[in-house]
Amino acid sequence: MRHKTSKKIFTYWNNLRGARTAPERTEIEPSDIRDILDDTFILEVDHLYRTISFRLAGTKLCSSYGRELKSVGYLGLWDEVDNLKIFDAVKQVYEYSKPMVIAHIAETENKQFLEYETLLLPLSNGSSQTVRILGTAAPTKNPSWIGIDPVINNRIKSVRSVDLENIINGPPLVPKLPITSNEPQKAPRKVGHLTIFDGGLEN
Numbered sequence: 001m002r003h004k005t006s007k008k009i010f011t012y013w014n015n016l017r018g019a020r021t022a023p024e025r026t027e028i029e030p031s032d033i034r035d036i037l038d039d040t041f042i043l044e045v046d047h048l049y050r051t052i053s054f055r056l057a058g059t060k061l062c063s064s065y066g067r068e069l070k071s072v073g074y075l076g077l078w079d080e081v082d083n084l085k086i087f088d089a090v091k092q093v094y095e096y097s098k099p100m101v102i103a104h105i106a107e108t109e110n111k112q113f114l115e116y117e118t119l120l121l122p123l124s125n126g127s128s129q130t131v132r133i134l135g136t137a138a139p140t141k142n143p144s145w146i147g148i149d150p151v152i153n154n155r156i157k158s159v160r161s162v163d164l165e166n167i168i169n170g171p172p173l174v175p176k177l178p179i180t181s182n183e184p185q186k187a188p189r190k191v192g193h194l195t196i197f198d199g200g201l202e203n
Helices: 004-017 030-039 059-065 080-096
Strands: 040-046 051-057 100-108 113-122 130-139 151-161 189-191 194-196
Touching (some): 004 030, 030 040, 040 080, 080 100, 080 113, 080 130, 080 151, 113 151
Antiparallel strands (some): 040 051, 040 130, 100 113, 113 130
């Protein structure tokens, strides 16, 4: 993950899930991710009708496509040659609980191109026939024409899974305590105009 939006939503998702494979969909609180909500979406996978569509989509994301994305088929946003790869990426998320990162190039009506990063995260859906997936899609740059020249197609650059077993959460926030010694402290001594405090060398 390179984009700050992807990193933020992943951190939020990862904290919610704890030791589980995925958090419950009911645990997602929009107010908790308000600063990236415009780039966030939820996909709905309906096994009965074999469809993948937007359940919800942020305003910035909808604006970039020049339309409301709710209920729009997800595969329809991608180039036809990439449909199978996108379907497989979505399947990896909901069947195997693997977060997937997709780097892609968006093409607009006026043949302008912009790189995006999309992150797809699994949500626990219980025994429901309908599966939900949490995601973000954010551009690597913000040109002035976003929202004016709508995106009409996306081509994949790369698709990869996130290795949850090797996620580095960083060191614990425990203050480093000074090294203490059981030896009695020697009184300072004067050498000329200087005050000398005797100490020791760390091993």
